[in-house]
Amino acid sequence: MSERIVVDPITRIEGHLRIEAQMEGDNIAQAYSSGTSVRGIETILQGRDPRDAWAFAQRICGVCTLVHGIASVRAVEDALQVELPLNAQLIRNLMISSQFALDHVMHFYHLHALDWVDVVSALDADPQETSTLAQSISAWPKSSPGYFSDIRKRIKTFVESGQLGIFANGYWGHPAYKLPPAANLMAVAHYLEALAWQRDVARLHAIFGGKNPHPNFVVGGVPSPIDLNSDSAINAKRLAEVLSILQQMQTFVDQVYIPDTLAIAGYYKDWGERGEGLGNFMSFGDLPMAAAMDPANFLIPRGAILNRDLSTLHEIDLHDESQIQEFIAHSWYDYSGGNDQGLHPYAGETTLEYDARGGVKPPYTHLDVSDGYSWMKAPRWKGHAMEVGPLARVLILYASGNEMARELVDMTLTQLQLPTRALFSTLGRTAARTLETKIFTDNALGWYGELIANIKSGDTRTFNETLWDPASWPRQARGAGYMEAPRGALGHWIVIENGKIANYQAVVPSTWNAGPRDPQGQPGAYEAALQDNHQMVDVKQPIEILRTIHSFDPCIACAVHLTDPETGEQLEIKVS
Numbered sequence: 051m052s053e054r055i056v057v058d059p060i061t062r063i064e065g066h067l068r069i070e071a072q073m074e075g076d077n078i079a080q081a082y083s084s085g086t087s088v089r090g091i092e093t094i095l096q097g098r099d100p101r102d103a104w105a106f107a108q109r110i111c112g113v114c115t116l117v118h119g120i121a122s123v124r125a126v127e128d129a130l131q132v133e134l135p136l137n138a139q140l141i142r143n144l145m146i147s148s149q150f151a152l153d154h155v156m157h158f159y160h161l162h163a164l165d166w167v168d169v170v171s172a173l174d175a176d177p178q179e180t181s182t183l184a185q186s187i188s189a190w191p192k193s194s195p196g197y198f199s200d201i202r203k204r205i206k207t208f209v210e211s212g213q214l215g216i217f218a219n220g221y222w223g224h225p226a227y228k229l230p231p232a233a234n235l236m237a238v239a240h241y242l243e244a245l246a247w248q249r250d251v252a253r254l255h256a257i258f259g260g261k262n263p264h265p266n267f268v269v270g271g272v273p274s275p276i277d278l279n280s281d282s283a284i285n286a287k288r289l290a291e292v293l294s295i296l297q298q299m300q301t302f303v304d305q306v307y308i309p310d311t312l313a314i315a316g317y318y319k320d321w322g323e324r325g326e327g328l329g330n331f332m333s334f335g336d337l338p339m340a341a342a343m344d345p346a347n348f349l350i351p352r353g354a355i356l357n358r359d360l361s362t363l364h365e366i367d368l369h370d371e372s373q374i375q376e377f378i379a380h381s382w383y384d385y386s387g388g389n390d391q392g393l394h395p396y397a398g399e400t401t402l403e404y405d406a407r408g409g410v411k412p413p414y415t416h417l418d419v420s421d422g423y424s425w426m427k428a429p430r431w432k433g434h435a436m437e438v439g440p441l442a443r444v445l446i447l448y449a450s451g452n453e454m455a456r457e458l459v460d461m462t463l464t465q466l467q468l469p470t471r472a473l474f475s476t477l478g479r480t481a482a483r484t485l486e487t488k489i490f491t492d493n494a495l496g497w498y499g500e501l502i503a504n505i506k507s508g509d510t511r512t513f514n515e516t517l518w519d520p521a522s523w524p525r526q527a528r529g530a531g532y533m534e535a536p537r538g539a540l541g542h543w544i545v546i547e548n549g550k551i552a553n554y555q556a557v558v559p560s561t562w563n564a565g566p567r568d569p570q571g572q573p574g575a576y577e578a579a580l581q582d583n584h585q586m587v588d589v590k591q592p593i594e595i596l597r598t599i600h601s602f603d604p605c606i607a608c609a610v611h612l613t614d615p616e617t618g619e620q621l622e623i624k625v626s
Contacts, residue, residue: 054416055589059086060599062161064113065606067564069595070417071580076587078595081573081580082419083564085426085606092400095554100126100546101269101517103554107542108264110556111605115263116149116255117535118556121542123269124343125531129546130269130523135511136341138271140501141258143337144292145265146533147494148254151299153536153603154440154487155307159237159244162480162600165593166314167229167237170222172205175235183232187313190305192243201239221591228317237314240306247302254295257288271513276505289502296498300491311484315466315477322468325476325598327578330434331355331442332562334368334541336534337493349493350443350534351450354431358474360449366431368530368541371396376427376557380419380566383427390569392430395543396528398555419567426606428565428574429557437575438538438562439602440483445473447489454492458485476579479601520549535559537603560605576602 058068066087072080091110095103104122111118120142127134134142177198184193208217229237252262258274259265266273277283335345335352345352353363367373375392378385384401385391393399417423430436447455462481463470472478516522523546531542538559545553563575573581579598586594 053589055586055592055595056416057592057595060596060604062164062596062600063604063606064111065604067599067604067606068417069576069580069599070419071584071592071595073586073589076585076589078580078584078586081577082417082423083426083566083574083576084417084424085560085564087425087606092398092554092556095551098551099549100129100544100551103544103551104267104269107554107556108267110558112263113605114149114153114535114537116145116259116265116267117533117540118542119265119267120146120533121531121535121540121556122544123267123531124533125529125542125544126269126546127517127529128343128531129527129529129544130517132270132514132517134271134341134343134514135509137276137501137504137509137512138514139338139341140497140504141272141274141512143497144296144494144501145255145258146337147490147497148251148295148299150490150536151303151487151494152248152251154483155244155302156248157536157603158307158311158480158484159241161603163237163241163314164217164220165597165600166227166318167241168222168224168227168234169205169217169220169238170209171227171229171231172235172238173202173209173231175202175231177202177235180232180235180239183313184236188305188309190309192239198235198239201242202235204242205235205238221593224588224591224593226587226593229314233313233317237310240310243306244302247298251295251299254292257292258284268513270515270517271511274512276510276512278505289505293498296491296494300495303487303491308484308488311481312462312465315481318477319466319468319472321477321597322466322472322475324583325479325579325601326474326582327573327575327580328435328437329356329358329474330436331445332366332431332436332438332539333443333446333534334366334532334539336532337490349489351446351452353446353450354434354436355442355445355449356434360445363446363449368532368543369396373432374429374541374557376429376555376561377568378422378427379569380422381424381427382422392568395530395541395555395557396545396553398543398553400555422566424564424566426561426565427557428568428572429562430568430572433570435568435572435574435578436562438559439479440486440536440538441473441479442538443534444482444486447486452489454489455485458488476598476601483603523549537605538562558605560602563602564604564606576604 055071059066068084070082071078104119107122108119177195180198181195255262255265275283332354335348337349340347371394377392527546565574
């Protein structure tokens with residue numbers, strides 16, 4: 051029997067994503083990923099002062115609250131050949147690394163953990179047994195029987211009230227859940243602790259950027275003057291608070307996030323055999339270890355891996371118009387030169403496709419997968435569909451010989467008794483996110499120490515003033531601003547003419563991963579991953595789809611939320 055499962059929208063992500071899965075028996079044969087929100091920020095930016103671009107571009111996403119700002123100012127700096135003071139680069143690194151920790155912990159506990167953790171099962175847990183489990187895997191102090199007894203009472207209050215609140219819409223009791231009650235209770239306790247933890251960690255962005263979400267940026271540096279004797283600048287008190295936040299980040303990652311990931315993964319080893327997909331991985335590189343934006347000095351290397359071959363890292367040139375192109379053969383857009391061509395972002399177009407009645411497409415009942423079926427484009431690198439994100443970064447770190455990455459990956463595979471091939475999977479994707487958080491939080495303390503040493507030597511510069519005379523700019527310029535956002539390779543491309551933005555294109559990580567098929571029929575990373583060994587236990591509760599899609603941490607037109615105005619419906623699952 052062939053049927054099609056529709057999950058629209060996929061919940062616990064930012065923005066709206068529709069997945070249609072064509073079934074053959076209990077297995078997914080073909081999958082289709084559709085972004086159902088249109089962004090349009092690029093057209094808003096045309097004609098504006100490039101120094102202001104970050105303030106608009108940053109609003110692309112309300113969750114990764116700094117990544118688009120960083121990519122935007124880097125695009126202008128690349129176009130105008132602006133160099134940063136070392137302090138500015140170090141402060142940006144601290145903000146980026148804290149964003150990784152904040153985003154990854156939030157994703158694991160609040161967006162992805164409930165695919166593996168049965169909240170209602172936690173009611174059956176013995177607090178003493180939970181305490182014994184927690185103390186066996188970590189030195190985290192909140193692990194007494196009394197503490198877990200209190201957590202269980204809080205969960206019981208939720209359940210008995212009939213209003214599960216933050217735990218609503220779960221498939222509780224689904225036979226695919228494998229954790230024992232004690233592990234479920236421990237994970238729910240840490241879910242609640244992470245809510246308070248992320249609030250404290252977000253203060254680092256406010257210290258250096260004035261606020262969170264959407265901290266402030268400036269082309270040529272950071273808007274954070276350093277004066278140890280001033281109440282309004284980065285002073286000794288604020289620097290001490292930054293150190294405290296970094297230490298708090300590291301402790302939670304070491305004593306809660308990593309042990310929980312390993313403990314939960316031990317019950318789901320079979321997920322190391324499904325959800326691989328493309329086998330192609332890419333990183334733009336990030337976190338410079340010096341003042342210059344030179345990929346040779348990046349902590350995260352730039353490169354591409356093809357066909358799981360970790361012995362070869364292919365070079366990437368973001369300015370080469372033959373390397374990165376976006377296709378729209380299966381998107382709801384129009385290119386002036388025809389919809390089968392690929393356009394580099396410097397020449398990119400964002401023009402909506404209209405139907406015969408003059409309305410913007412869709413509507414639809416089922417996606418017409420032979421035509422356009424998504425508001426996302428299909429980016430390709432040298433014609434290859436690529437996966438970006440934590441797994442890509444960890445694999446590239448591993449392949450490049452990074453000692454810490456090799457140690458963490460080998461330790462994880464050994465502890466879980468899994469082969470190297472398990473890295474290329476849904477489980478590997480989730481584990482990689484945890485492992486790279488450890489790498490970034492440890493390095494953040496090193497950048498902090500370098501910043502303090504630089505200040506003590508008398509260097510307090512955080513801004514390059516040479517940019518702020520537009521008369522000195524070239525008549526025409528273009529630049530590529532990039533960073534490794536938590537969800538993967540992020541690029542902003544800008545074309546400047548006569549001091550104004552002539553074209554602006556952002557290719558975000560979820561476009562690489564969630565985009566539709568290209569003119570050659572190549573699926574995107576989500577689609578390919580769902581087509582890899584996904585057998586469904588219950589098509590009316592498609593938890594298998596959620597597990598793999600959430601392992602990418604999707605962000606689809608963040609901060610856009612839609613409901614049916616008549617029914618208020620937010621989740622619909624159809625079998626047809």
